[in-house]
Amino acid sequence: MANPNPIFPENAIVLFILFCIIIGKLGPWTNALSLDIKNRLRNDSESIRTASNDYGNLIHEIPSSVLYPSKINDIIHLIKSSNARSIPFTIAARGRGHSVRGQAMTRGGVVVNMTSLSKNGSRIRVGKNSLGSYVDVGGEQLWIDVLHATTKHGLAPVSWTDYLYLSVGGTLSNAGISGQSFLHGPEISNVLELDVITGQGNFVTCSRKKNSELFFGVLGGLGQFGIITRARIVLDKAPTRAKWVRLIYSNFSDFSRDQEHLISSNAPNYVEGILITNENTTNDWRSFFSSSSNQSEIASLLKKKGLLYSIELVKYYDNQTASTIDKEFQLMLKELNFIPQFIFNSDVSLIDFLARVGNLDNNPNGQLETHPWLNLFIPKSRISDFNAGVLVNMLPKLNYTSGLYIFYPLNKNRWDDRMSAVTPDEDIFYALALLHTSLPKESNIFDKFNNQILRFCENAGIKVKQYLPYYKSKEEWIKHYGSKWDIFQKRKLQFDPKMILSPGQRIFNSVS
Numbered sequence: 293m294a295n296p297n298p299i300f301p302e303n304a305i306v307l308f309i310l311f312c313i314i315i316g317k318l319g320p321w322t323n324a325l326s327l328d329i330k331n332r333l334r335n336d337s338e339s340i341r342t343a344s345n346d347y348g349n350l351i352h353e354i355p356s357s358v359l360y361p362s363k364i365n366d367i368i369h370l371i372k373s374s375n376a377r378s379i380p381f382t383i384a385a386r387g388r389g390h391s392v393r394g395q396a397m398t399r400g401g402v403v404v405n406m407t408s409l410s411k412n413g414s415r416i417r418v419g420k421n422s423l424g425s426y427v428d429v430g431g432e433q434l435w436i437d438v439l440h441a442t443t444k445h446g447l448a449p450v451s452w453t454d455y456l457y458l459s460v461g462g463t464l465s466n467a468g469i470s471g472q473s474f475l476h477g478p479e480i481s482n483v484l485e486l487d488v489i490t491g492q493g494n495f496v497t498c499s500r501k502k503n504s505e506l507f508f509g510v511l512g513g514l515g516q517f518g519i520i521t522r523a524r525i526v527l528d529k530a531p532t533r534a535k536w537v538r539l540i541y542s543n544f545s546d547f548s549r550d551q552e553h554l555i556s557s558n559a560p561n562y563v564e565g566i567l568i569t570n571e572n573t574t575n576d577w578r579s580f581f582s583s584s585s586n587q588s589e590i591a592s593l594l595k596k597k598g599l600l601y602s603i604e605l606v607k608y609y610d611n612q613t614a615s616t617i618d619k620e621f622q623l624m625l626k627e628l629n630f631i632p633q634f635i636f637n638s639d640v641s642l643i644d645f646l647a648r649v650g651n652l653d654n655n656p657n658g659q660l661e662t663h664p665w666l667n668l669f670i671p672k673s674r675i676s677d678f679n680a681g682v683l684v685n686m687l688p689k690l691n692y693t694s695g696l697y698i699f700y701p702l703n704k705n706r707w708d709d710r711m712s713a714v715t716p717d718e719d720i721f722y723a724l725a726l727l728h729t730s731l732p733k734e735s736n737i738f739d740k741f742n743n744q745i746l747r748f749c750e751n752a753g754i755k756v757k758q759y760l761p762y763y764k765s766k767e768e769w770i771k772h773y774g775s776k777w778d779i780f781q782k783r784k785l786q787f788d789p790k791m792i793l794s795p796g797q798r799i800f801n802s803v804s
C-alpha cells in the first residue's frame with residue numbers, strides 16, 4: 293500500500309525545511325511543527341509496522357508517521373498543527389493496540405504511541421482527599437502497573453478487565469468490564485476526573501461537575517472527543533486474598549437463574565460465566581482447577597449435552613475476615629443449583645487472581661494468529677431465545693472452535709447513561725465475548741459466523757448492542773447509538789469538529 297505522508301513527504305520536505313530555516317521564512321504548516329516535535333515523529337519500518345497492526349491482526353492501515361511523545365505538550369502541538377492545516381491529518385492514539393479491528397489505526401495520518409509518555413518514569417500517583425483515596429494514572433499506563441502500584445499502599449481500584457496488559461486510556465474509551473462490574477459498574481463508572489486533549493488541541497480537566505460534557509463524552513467515547521492523558525480512579529481498601537470457585541451446569545435455566553441471583557446480591561465480589569462447547573474450550577478452564585479424571589467426566593457430560601455452562605465465583609477476604617470466609621462462601625453456594633460433583637475450589641492472593649490471565653503479549657505465534665472477536669450485550673428478557681438460537685444451536689457446530697467464550701450478566705444501574713458507552717435498554721443484560729483465535733486464512737469463517745449471529749438477532753428482534761463495536765457504515769453507527777446518536781454527534785462537533793481523532797473507529801471517517 294502507498295505510504296502518503298502529509299507531514300513529511302520525505303526528501304523534498306527535508307530540503308524545503310532547510311531552505312525555509314536558512315531564509316527564516318517557514319511556511320504555515322511547518323511553522324505549526326516545532327523541531328522538537330519533528331524529532332519525535334518516526335516513519336521507520338518498525339514504527340509503521342507496529343502502528344498498522346493490532347491484536348486482531350485483521351485490518352492493517354498504514355499511517356504516515358508515528359509520534360513518540362515525551363510530554364503532553366507534544367500531543368497538544370501535534371493536534372494543533374493538524375487543525376492549522378487547510379486539510380487536517382487524522383490522529384489515532386494507540387494505547388496498547390489491543391483492539392481487534394483497526395480502531396487505533398489511521399490511514400495516512402499520525403499514530404500517537406501513548407506508551408512513550410511513560411519513558412520518563414511511571415505516571416501513577418496514589419492520593420487522598422476528603423472524599424477518599426484515588427489514583428492519578430497516565431492514560432498510557434497499563435492496568436497491571438496500576439494494580440502493583442496501588443496494592444503497595446494497601447489500596448486497589450474496584451473494577452477491572454479480565455486482562456490487565458491494556459492501557460487505561462484505551463479501556464476507558466470502551467468501558468472496561470469484568471466480573472466485578474455487576475457490583476461496581478464498568479471501569480468508566482469509577483473515574484472521578486480526567487485530563488483530556490480535545491480534537492482542537494485544548495487541554496481540559498473534566499469531571500462530573502466540571503466540563504461534564506467532555507467527561508461524559510470521553511468515557512466510552514471510542515477516542516472520538518479527545519485523548520485521555522490522566523484519569524483519576526477511585527480506590528478502596530485492597531483485600532489480600534480471593535476464594536475462587538468454578539461450578540458446572542448443564543441446564544441453562546439453572547445457570548442463568550443462579551447468575552442473576554448472584555448479581556442481585558452483594559455476597560460475591562466477582563461473577564462471570566464460561567461456555568464449554570468442546571474439548572478445546574475446556575482447556576483454559578481445566579488448567580486452573582480440575583484434574584484429568586474430572587476432565588474426562590466433564591468431557592463425557594459435554595458429549596451428551598452438547599454445551600455446558602460454568603459459573604466462576606469469587607469472594608475476597610483478608611486477615612480480619614479469614615475466619616468467616618468459608619462459612620460465608622458455603623451460605624452463598626447453598627442457594628445455587630450447580631451439578632454437585634463439579635465444584636472446583638481455589639484460594640489465591642488478590643494479585644494472582646486479578647492478574648490470572650498473565651501476559652499474552654509475548655505470544656511467539658502472535659503474527660500467525662487472527663482474533664475475529666464478537667462481543668455483545670444481550671437484553672435479559674430475550675436471553676432464553678438467544679441461548680436456544682445461538683448458544684445451543686449455532687456455537688457447538690462451529691467446528692473450528694479455538695478460543696474462549698465468556699458469558700455473564702450485568703446490572704444496568706451500575707452504568708451512567710450520560711456516558712457514551714451503549715448498553716441495552718433493560719435493567720439486566722448479559723455480556724457475551726466470543727474470543728475466537730484463528731489462522732489468518734480461516735478468519736473469514738468466523739466473520740461469517742459472527743454475522744450469522746447478528747442476523748439471527750436482527751430476525752428474532754433481539755436488541756443486542758455490540759461491545760468494542762465494529763461497523764462499516766454510518767447508518768449502522770446511528771442505529772448502534774439509537775437515542776444517544778444526537779448527543780454523540782453534537783459532542784463530536786463541539787470537541788473535534790475537524791474529525792481528526794480515532795478515524796479507525798469509522799464513525800465519522802469513512803475508510804475507502
Ligand SMILES: Cc1cc2nc3c(=O)[nH]c(=O)nc-3n(C[C@H](O)[C@H](O)[C@H](O)COP(=O)(O)OP(=O)(O)OC[C@H]3O[C@@H](n4cnc5c(N)ncnc54)[C@H](O)[C@@H]3O)c2cc1C
Nearest residue numbers: 387388389390391431453454455459461462468469515520
Ligand atoms: C487479550 C484481551 C483481553 C481483553 N479483555 C477485556 C476485558 O476483560 N474487558 C474489557 O472491557 N475489554 C477487554 N479487552 C478489550 C480492550 O479493553 C479494548 O480493546 C481496549 O481498547 C484495549 O486497550 P488498548 O490500550 O489496547 O487500546 P487501543 O487498541 O490502543 O485503542 C482503542 C481505542 O481507544 C483509542 N485510545 C487509545 N488510547 C487512548 C487515550 N489515551 N485517549 C483516548 N482514546 C484512546 C484508540 O484510538 C482506539 O480508538 C481485551 C482485549 C484483549 C486483546
